[in-house]
Amino acid sequence: MRKQRHQAYTCCPLEAALDVMGSKWKATILFRLLDGTRRFNELRRLMPNVTQRMLTLQLRELEADGMILRKVFAEVPPKVEYSLSDLGRTLEPLLRELYQWGQTHIQRKQPEASPEPASSSIEKKILRSSN
Amino acid sequence: MRKQRHQAYTCCPLEAALDVMGSKWKATILFRLLDGTRRFNELRRLMPNVTQRMLTLQLRELEADGMILRKVFAEVPPKVEYSLSDLGRTLEPLLRELYQWGQTHIQRKQPEASPEPASSSIEKKILRSSN
């Protein structure tokens, strides 16, 4: 029996939606799969910051939630292809809007000093890069 | 100096967007504030599962990110009002779509047995309730 995924559910659709794609990597994985089918190491190359372990774990959760499909080819060397399921596809507009929102509201901070002091500190969050 | 919020940033707008509202409680808080200004304990009552500590912490982060406004009244007893900032308002369509997606695709499982075995395990996630 698998443990109940994260913490707990209050019953709110919002939380359910976020549980399914709200984590950094799940969203990114789904986003990358919008372009089409990807193999495991393709995804790794597309997302250099995620460890193999985490990529595997997140893919398994997405699969268990029915968001993606995992197709294993009985070959040597092994070959596994990941793609969005129909359910996963329904997230497409949401993912694109999320991406768009990030682009619009969290534009990369320029090296030059801002004209005005900037109303929020969001920009800073973009600065720290991959470890 | 405050620590750089979560883990790290790869530079992806998706992650930035999720960092700002991607956590269960941040999203819920923002969603609640769509209806209008709320006092601290009003929010607590609206979200019985979040502890006082977490509510405070999440509100502070949202404030630091410029998503919400915190207005303190110099009265006894104290009174603090939270509301969405202009930036926070820009998330409204996204939040509503997220909510809608949850409603559409993760309908509450009925006590009755499903006609077909159900293609995914998402429904289970809605079952475990607040601790």
Place this chain on the structure above:
DNA sequence: CGGTATCCGGTGCGATACTG
């Protein structure tokens, strides 16, 4: 190639108590 297994540190977060 596409994973598991194991170890282990950091921190997210709840519980509880105290405060202006």
Place this chain on the structure above:
DNA sequence: CAGTATCGCACCGGATACCG
């Protein structure tokens, strides 16, 4: 009313090693 302070542990997630 609207918070801080402190404790404690679960678990998230990185590093590394091994496997079919």
